[in-house]
Amino acid sequence: MSVTHESAADTRILTSESVTNALRYVAYPGLTRDLVTFRMVQHVSVCDGRVKIRLGLHTTDESIPGRLESSIRDALVPLGATSVVVEIVEPTASPVRARHGTPDPWSDQVRLASVRHVIAVGAGKGGVGKSTVAVNVALALAGDGLRVGLLDADIYGPSLPILLGIEDGASRVRMSAEKHIEPLHAHGLPMISFGFFLGEGSPAIWRGPMVSKAVKQFARGVAWPELDVLVVDLPPGTGDVPLSLAQAVALSGAVIVTQPPRVAAAEARKAAEMFRALDVPVIGIVENMSGEFGRGAGPAVASELGVPFLGEIPFDASVVDEGDRGVPTMIERAHSTTALAFDGIAASVAAALGWKRVP
Ligand SMILES: Nc1ncnc2c1ncn2[C@@H]1O[C@H](COP(=O)(O)OP(=O)(O)OP(=O)(O)O)[C@@H](O)[C@H]1O
Ligand SMILES: [Mg+2]
Numbered sequence: 001m002s003v004t005h006e007s008a009a010d011t012r013i014l015t016s017e018s019v020t021n022a023l024r025y026v027a028y029p030g031l032t033r034d035l036v037t038f039r040m041v042q043h044v045s046v047c048d049g050r051v052k053i054r055l056g057l058h059t060t061d062e063s064i065p066g067r068l069e070s071s072i073r074d075a076l077v078p079l080g081a082t083s084v085v086v087e088i089v090e091p092t093a094s095p096v097r098a099r100h101g102t103p104d105p106w107s108d109q110v111r112l113a114s115v116r117h118v119i120a121v122g123a124g125k126g127g128v129g130k131s132t133v134a135v136n137v138a139l140a141l142a143g144d145g146l147r148v149g150l151l152d153a154d155i156y157g158p159s160l161p162i163l164l165g166i167e168d169g170a171s172r173v174r175m176s177a178e179k180h181i182e183p184l185h186a187h188g189l190p191m192i193s194f195g196f197f198l199g200e201g202s203p204a205i206w207r208g209p210m211v212s213k214a215v216k217q218f219a220r221g222v223a224w225p226e227l228d229v230l231v232v233d234l235p236p237g238t239g240d241v242p243l244s245l246a247q248a249v250a251l252s253g254a255v256i257v258t259q260p261p262r263v264a265a266a267e268a269r270k271a272a273e274m275f276r277a278l279d280v281p282v283i284g285i286v287e288n289m290s291g292e293f294g295r296g297a298g299p300a301v302a303s304e305l306g307v308p309f310l311g312e313i314p315f316d317a318s319v320v321d322e323g324d325r326g327v328p329t330m331i332e333r334a335h336s337t338t339a340l341a342f343d344g345i346a347a348s349v350a351a352a353l354g355w356k357r358v359p
Contacts, residue, residue: 014051015074017228026068029068031238041055061273075107109259122271128289133257134232137328147226149227150192155194164186165325183223189329254285283349287312287313290312291314298312311348
């Protein structure tokens with residue numbers, strides 16, 4: 001890819017550093033975050049106003065390279081770039097680190113010592129059933145003999161205390177001697193919700209850096225027992241929480257929940273692009289509330305994105321009541337069609353993480 005632009009008498013001196021800085025303001029197409037934040041900038045070279053940029057990224061959306069190239073050009077030509085060449089490669093080499101004293105938010109990403117796999121459950125859209133799926137899939141994984149924990153990272157609307165029937169959690173949660181949060185137990189699963197710590201504070205008005213700090217402390221500050229899988233319930237959308245979570249702890253993958261209609265599918269696609277940009281593998285797509293609103297968006301999005309379709313959960317009015325009562329479907333109606341659907345999805349998730357179910 002190459003464009004040339006002869007700018008008359010441009011005296012500004014372009015350096016690889018000023019180009020990297022400019023790329024901080026170039027958003028990844030369709031998302032709000034920039035290329036540097038997503039660690040996509042692998043290499044920048046500048047010679048006499050001619051700029052070469054190598055980006056490491058993985059996308060199945062064929063429009064992305066062209067859109068990226070044109071927004072990069074729009075950002076660099078006004079700074080005096082006379083030609084801009086953008087090369088896109090698989091994200092393998094280590095990205096350009098943040099410079100100029102800006103701390104690199106990725107530099108201190110950790111692996112949680114007692115947790116083998118951290119997986120996130122997300123969606124581009126609110127109310128599609130992320131939390132319901134997170135809870136029931138976690139219980140189904142535990143039913144398979146895995147050691148499973150649940151982290152409610154929905155700082156804007158934590159719902160796991162209700163779904164798991166531990167609304168008194170805030171008054172029961174304790175810190176260990178080492179100043180770690182001790183998880184509570186609900187239906188046999190160790191769990192912690194951001195909701196236990198909100199008090200009067202309202203993260204709805206928090207700015208990005210506050211969210212990032214809170215999510216990091218929260219994601220790393222829990223004294224989890226030995227776990228095979230920690231399931232993280234995310235807030236809707238592609239905002240600060242998934243980004244901060246991915247920067248804070250190494251994620252093994254993400255499960256994306258969608259509803260059957262096409263509008264939800266577009267949002268699911270966006271969520272998948274975000275996880276890919278964050279270098280988090282997409283484990284697969286779940287279609288929730290199938291039947292009532294149609295059917296089929298899940299498999300369509302999955303095949304379009306080249307990721308597995310993990311299965312569909314039927315629309316089932318009893319799920320609402322079970323959620324309100326804090327007794328998840330996997331416990332209340334373990335043999336129902338809906339529970340079997342959650343179970344099938346859990347089996348696929350476990351397989352993606354390397355476990356085989358023994359018949
Ligand atoms: N398969 C289903 N059938 C019927 N109702 C469902 C199903 N799955 C979830 N629900 C209901 O839909 C509502 C939203 O579910 P849930 O809270 O899990 O969604 P969410 O995506 O986590 O929402 P938010 O974006 O607010 O975090 C709840 O009332 C829940 O009981
Ligand atoms: Mg939720």
